[in-house]
Amino acid sequence: MTSSEAGHMETAFADTTDLRVWDLPVRALHWLLVIGISVCWWTGINNELEYHLWSGYAILWIVLMRLYWGLVGSSTARFVNFVRGPKAILDYASTLHRRETPHSHGHNALGAISIVVMLGLVLAVVILGLFAVDxxxxxxxxxxxYISFKQGRHIAHLHYYWFNILIWVIALHLAAVIFYFIYKRRNLIGPMIHGKRPPDAGDVAETEMEGAPLWRFVIGAVVVTAIVYAVSIAFYF
Structure with a gap:
C-alpha cells in the first residue's frame, strides 16, 4: 500500500468517525427531566399530591443542575456557546425551508430559545408549586x-396554568424534533442518547466537544442537593 493510499484511507476513516456532541451529564439531566415532568403530570392529574411534591423536588434539583452545568460544563452545554442574538436567530430561521443545511454542533439558534424557555418555565412552575396551597x-x-391561604390558593391556580403552558411548549419542541427527522433527515434523539453524531463535510477539528471534569459536576450536585433540602424544610434549620 502506498503512502497516498494510506492517506486516503485515513481521511475516509476520519470522515466517518462520529463526533461527540453531548456529554453524559447533559444527556442524563435531559432524560431525568423528561421522566420527572411525566411523573409530575401523572401524580397531578391523579391527585397523588405527596408523590407530586417529591417529584417536584427532583425536578428542582435537575433544573438547578442543568443551569449550573450551563455555566461550567462541557462546551456544548454552556449557554454562552449556543444562546445567540436576534440576527443569528433570524438567519437560521431563514434556512429552515432548506432540506440540506449545515449541522449545528449542539443546539442551533432556534433550539437555544426552546431550551431556555423550557428551563425557565419548568423553574417557574416548580417555584410556584413550592408556595401553592392545597x-x-x-x-x-x-x-x-410564608404566605396566606388566599395567596397560596391563587399561586396554586397559577401553578396549574403555567404547567399547561409548559406542556404546549414541550409539544412544540417535540414537533420540531419530528420536523427535523422527517423533512431535514436529522436524528436529534440519537445523539441525546449516545452522545455522538455523524460528521458533516464542513466540520473542522474545533467542532469536537470540549468536556468538563467530573469533579465540577460532583461539587454542583452537592451544593444543589443542599439547596433543595433547605427548600424542602422551608429553611427551618
Whole structure:
C-alpha cells in the first residue's frame, strides 16, 4: 500500500468517525427531566399530591443542575456557546425551508430559545408549586407557610396554568424534533442518547466537544442537593 493510499484511507476513516456532541451529564439531566415532568403530570392529574411534591423536588434539583452545568460544563452545554442574538436567530430561521443545511454542533439558534424557555418555565412552575396551597391544606408546598391561604390558593391556580403552558411548549419542541427527522433527515434523539453524531463535510477539528471534569459536576450536585433540602424544610434549620 502506498503512502497516498494510506492517506486516503485515513481521511475516509476520519470522515466517518462520529463526533461527540453531548456529554453524559447533559444527556442524563435531559432524560431525568423528561421522566420527572411525566411523573409530575401523572401524580397531578391523579391527585397523588405527596408523590407530586417529591417529584417536584427532583425536578428542582435537575433544573438547578442543568443551569449550573450551563455555566461550567462541557462546551456544548454552556449557554454562552449556543444562546445567540436576534440576527443569528433570524438567519437560521431563514434556512429552515432548506432540506440540506449545515449541522449545528449542539443546539442551533432556534433550539437555544426552546431550551431556555423550557428551563425557565419548568423553574417557574416548580417555584410556584413550592408556595401553592392545597384545598385541604394537607399537601401544600413547603414555602406556603410564608404566605396566606388566599395567596397560596391563587399561586396554586397559577401553578396549574403555567404547567399547561409548559406542556404546549414541550409539544412544540417535540414537533420540531419530528420536523427535523422527517423533512431535514436529522436524528436529534440519537445523539441525546449516545452522545455522538455523524460528521458533516464542513466540520473542522474545533467542532469536537470540549468536556468538563467530573469533579465540577460532583461539587454542583452537592451544593444543589443542599439547596433543595433547605427548600424542602422551608429553611427551618
Amino acid at each position: 384545598v385541604d391544606g394537607l399537601h401544600s408546598g413547603p414555602l406556603s407557610s
